[in-house]
Amino acid sequence: MTTFLKGHGTENDFVIIPDPENAIALPPAAVAALCDRRAGIGGDGVLHVVRSAAHPEARHLADEAEWFMDYRNGDGSIAEMCGNGVRVFARYLQLAGHVTEGDVAVATRGGVKAVHIDKEGLITVGMGKATLPAGDVTVSVDDRTWPATNVNMGNPHAVAFVDDLGHAGTLYDPPLFAPANAYPQGVNVEFVVDRGPGHVAMRVHERGSGETRSCGTGACAVAVATARRDGRDPAVTGAPVTYEIDLPGGRLTITERPDGEIEMTGPAVIVAEGEIDADWFAGIETVNP
Numbered sequence: 001m002t003t004f005l006k007g008h009g010t011e012n013d014f015v016i017i018p019d020p021e022n023a024i025a026l027p028p029a030a031v032a033a034l035c036d037r038r039a040g041i042g043g044d045g046v047l048h049v050v051r052s053a054a055h056p057e058a059r060h061l062a063d064e065a066e067w068f069m070d071y072r073n074g075d076g077s078i079a080e081m082c083g084n085g086v087r088v089f090a091r092y093l094q095l096a097g098h099v100t101e102g103d104v105a106v107a108t109r110g111g112v113k114a115v116h117i118d119k120e121g122l123i124t125v126g127m128g129k130a131t132l133p134a135g136d137v138t139v140s141v142d143d144r145t146w147p148a149t150n151v152n153m154g155n156p157h158a159v160a161f162v163d164d165l166g167h168a169g170t171l172y173d174p175p176l177f178a179p180a181n182a183y184p185q186g187v188n189v190e191f192v193v194d195r196g197p198g199h200v201a202m203r204v205h206e207r208g209s210g211e212t213r214s215c216g217t218g219a220c221a222v223a224v225a226t227a228r229r230d231g232r233d234p235a236v237t238g239a240p241v242t243y244e245i246d247l248p249g250g251r252l253t254i255t256e257r258p259d260g261e262i263e264m265t266g267p268a269v270i271v272a273e274g275e276i277d278a279d280w281f282a283g284i285e286t287v288n289p
């Protein structure tokens with residue numbers, strides 16, 4: 001029997017597959033089938049919970065972090081990092097009794113993340129530093145085009161400031177870019193409006209998942225792009241900069257410190273646990289060639 005759990009962080013939702021010894025095959029078709037909201041369990045992505053020592057991509061991190069978040073997007077593709085996913089991953093580790101409140105290290109493809117589980121239900125993640133790759137890029141939806149800021153949070157983001165979040169349209173399809181070859185590895189696109197001092201709202205179209213109700217790495221990218229637009233750089237002023245980021249699924253608080261390290265704080269909830277039907281799971285590859 002294969003156990004699964006379902007959880008979310010500000011409604012960025014995940015199918016969680018506990019697999020300490022890395023014994024469960026998760027080809028892209030299996031991930032896509034699990035994430036299918038009509039024919040599967042449903043989620044924006046999968047959190048495959050594996051001991052670092054048991055996974056070839058994380059074995060070298062086993063001394064620093066016992067657990068590896070093998071994150072997959074909803075279409076089965078692999079991503080370097082998932083900010084909401086790390087919080088939900090830590091909440092699962094706590095629920096399963098693998099860790100207790102306090103500090104936990106989680107291995108990801110984007111390196112080891114320092115996670116703090118607090119008593120009030122919030123979880124803070126050390127997300128590392130942002131880089132802002134050079135390059136003039138525009139993002140278009142329907143007949144509107146905006147300049148975008150490139151921000152890399154371990155994974156790529158393009159942040160566009162808009163007058164109205166409705167201008168991002170349905171986001172059923174990925175936004176278009178110019179130049180068209182700007183993101184050979186694909187990109188997550190954030191649309192941002194101002195809400196007040198240190199406060200913005202955003203929508204996101206995620207690489208490999210479509211529009212989601214929240215994106216942690218995206219919120220960090222938005223905080224950094226907004227700070228630079230506002231002329232606020234903690235490395236220059238020596239003072240941390242904090243933004244409240246409203247997403248369709250809730251609020252994340254992002255702080256960038258003078259050394260460039262970014263912290264993200266938000267909720268993480270486990271909502272269900274169950275067993276995957278063995279015949280269905282075994283048949284996925286033929287059902288979803």
Ligand SMILES: N[C@@H](CCC[C@H](N)C(=O)O)C(=O)O
Nearest residue numbers: 079082083084155215216217
């Ligand atoms: N929702 C995530 C980001 C997941 C990865 C992203 N779709 C990508 O392909 O880079 C988050 O909370 O950061």
